[in-house]
Every structure is written in C-alpha cells, then in structure tokens.
Amino acid sequence: MTNEPPNQPPFAQTEHADGQPQGAVLTFHVVTLFPEEIDQYCRTSIIGRGIKAGKLKVKTYSPRDFALDKYRKVDDTPYGGGAGMVLKPEPMFACVESILRPPDSPVILTTPQGRVFNQSLAVKLTQQTDITFLCGHYEGFDERIRSLATMEVSLGDYVLTGGELPALTMIDAIGRLIPGVLGKTVSLANESFNDGLLEGPQYTKPAEFRDMVVPAVLRSGDHQAVDRWRRERALEETFHNRPDLLEKAPLTKSDKEFLAKLKKQL
Numbered sequence: 584m585t586n587e588p589p590n591q592p593p594f595a596q597t598e599h600a601d602g603q604p605q606g607a608v609l610t611f612h613v614v615t616l617f618p619e620e621i622d623q624y625c626r627t628s629i630i631g632r633g634i635k636a637g638k639l640k641v642k643t644y645s646p647r648d649f650a651l652d653k654y655r656k657v658d659d660t661p662y663g664g665g666a667g668m669v670l671k672p673e674p675m676f677a678c679v680e681s682i683l684r685p686p687d688s689p690v691i692l693t694t695p696q697g698r699v700f701n702q703s704l705a706v707k708l709t710q711q712t713d714i715t716f717l718c719g720h721y722e723g724f725d726e727r728i729r730s731l732a733t734m735e736v737s738l739g740d741y742v743l744t745g746g747e748l749p750a751l752t753m754i755d756a757i758g759r760l761i762p763g764v765l766g767k768t769v770s771l772a773n774e775s776f777n778d779g780l781l782e783g784p785q786y787t788k789p790a791e792f793r794d795m796v797v798p799a800v801l802r803s804g805d806h807q808a809v810d811r812w813r814r815e816r817a818l819e820e821t822f823h824n825r826p827d828l829l830e831k832a833p834l835t836k837s838d839k840e841f842l843a844k845l846k847k848q849l
C-alpha cells in the first residue's frame with residue numbers, strides 16, 4: 584500500500600455517481616473522513632445538475648484509506664495533554680499526495696482560523712480547474728497538515744463539528760457561478776453581493792395573500808420603475824442589515840441621495 588506511486592490512489596477515490604462526464608470545467612477534490620456527506624449533497628439540486636451537465640466534478644478521498652496501521656487510525660491524542668483527538672499527519676499527507684490535480688491548483692484548509700469566505704473569493708475561485716478541500720474533524724488537525732494548504736478558509740466566527748459543511752458551502756457557492764450550472768445566468772445578476780448589495784424583496788403570484796399585497800410597481804409593466812424600485816429596496820436592505828457593505832459598493836449619485844434620505848429618517 585505504501586509502495587504505491589504518487590498520484591495513483593490504490594482505493595477509495597470515489598467520484599460522484601450519475602456518470603459524471605470527463606473534462607468538467609471545474610473539479611472539486613474533497614479530503615474527508617465522511618465522503619458520504621459530500622456525495623449525498625452533491626447528488627441533488629443545482630450542483631447535481633451541474634455535474635450531470637458536465638460542468639462540475641466532485642471527487643472524495645478518505646485519509647482512512649491511507650492509514651498505516653491495521654486499525655486504520657487517523658487521529659491521536661494531543662501532545663501536551665488536553666481533551667479530544669487530533670488528525671494525524673501521515674494519512675492526510677498520503678491522501679492529499681495521491682490526488683491527481685494540477686500541482687499549482689489551490690488546496691483549501693477548512694478552519695475557523697482562516698480568512699472568512701465570501702462572494703468575491705467564490706468568484707475568484709471560479710477561475711480554477713481544480714480546487715481541493717481539506718476537512719478537519721474532532722479537535723482539528725496536527726499543525727503540520729497546514730503546510731499542505733495554499734489557503735485557509737473559515738465559514739464564519741463559530742465552530743462546526745467538521746469541515747464537510749464548509750467544503751459543501753464553498754462548492755455550492757463556487758459551482759453555481761460556473762456558466763451553464765444555473766438554468767439562466769441572468770438569475771445571478773441581481774443576487775445578494777453580486778453588485779456589493781443585498782438583494783431586495785421578491786414576490787410571485789398571487790398578487791394578494793392574507794391582506795399582504797404585492798407592491799403595485801412590480802405589476803405596472805414599467806421596467807424602469809421596477810428597476811429603480813428594486814435598486815432602492817436593495818439599498819434599504821443593505822443599509823439596515825449590512826451597512827458595512829455600503830462602504831465598498833459602487834454607488835451612483837441617485838443611490839447616494841436615496842441613502843442620505845434613509846439616514847435622515849433614522
């Protein structure tokens with residue numbers, strides 16, 4: 584097992600089922616002790632569709648398959664004492680080194696200590712052909728595993744049980760930006776963060792439901808008025824819930840005037 588040549592995984596490199604076509608635009612490699620969590624999510628909805636369409640690939644690799652002892656041990660107690668178990672370096676290194684991927688492609692360590700994931704990082708990562716995620720579990724990683732990563736990314740200021748949800752979150756956020764994965768590319772245009780703002784409210788039929796009425800402007804057929812209404816609601820939403828975003832958002836003169844009015848109303 585240990586004599587296998589590099590990049591020739593002897594086992595347990597599982598590709599998502601459903602006959603993923605070769606030559607996908609973007610391949611996600613996920614190193615995880617729980618490949619079934621990744622596979623299950625990626626079988627459904629938009630990411631599942633992107634895989635079927637040949638735009639995405641998701642492959643999972645288990646460090647347990649690279650453990651050297653007969654118990655396939657992947658974790659051990661921390662040096663210096665303390666609670667919990669820490670992921671051992673040897674199976675993780677062997678597992679990552681087995682992955683067939685361009686050598687300069689990003690390897691993302693999921694960790695609460697990393698930079699916080701956001702839409703602009705998602706957009707940047709769409710330029711890659713391969714992205715590898717390393718999912719921790721238990722108390723975390725042996726520090727030496729950090730050296731395998733080119734980037735450390737956190738989902739936010741809280742602690743999750745493992746790196747699978749962060750990896751899936753990033754796969755979803757990046758994957759849906761790949762052209763052809765979403766039904767209509769236009770559905771990305773007004774989404775939150777796309778133009779630096781949160782998205783405003785949306786409505787569908789019926790026009791009236793339990794005394795709640797869809798704003799008349801949306802039913803007016805006046806496209807300019809609808810665009811302005813949507814822009815103002817997006818500005819309002821961002822102003823109230825994420826004012827920090829307004830500092831960087833590209834704003835027009837009329838956006839600024841509208842925001843000045845909102846400030847006066849406070």
Ligand SMILES: C[S@@+](CC[C@H](N)C(=O)[O-])C[C@H]1O[C@@H](n2cnc3c(N)ncnc32)[C@H](O)[C@@H]1O
Pocket residue numbers: 692693694695696717718719720721722723724736737738739740741742743744745746747749
């Ligand atoms: C229980 S956590 C370990 C937390 C670690 N002891 C600490 O205090 O930073 C186990 C694994 O879940 C993943 N994880 C937990 N929270 C995360 C977050 N906010 N962002 C990204 N990954 C996270 C990481 O892969 C981490 O190694």
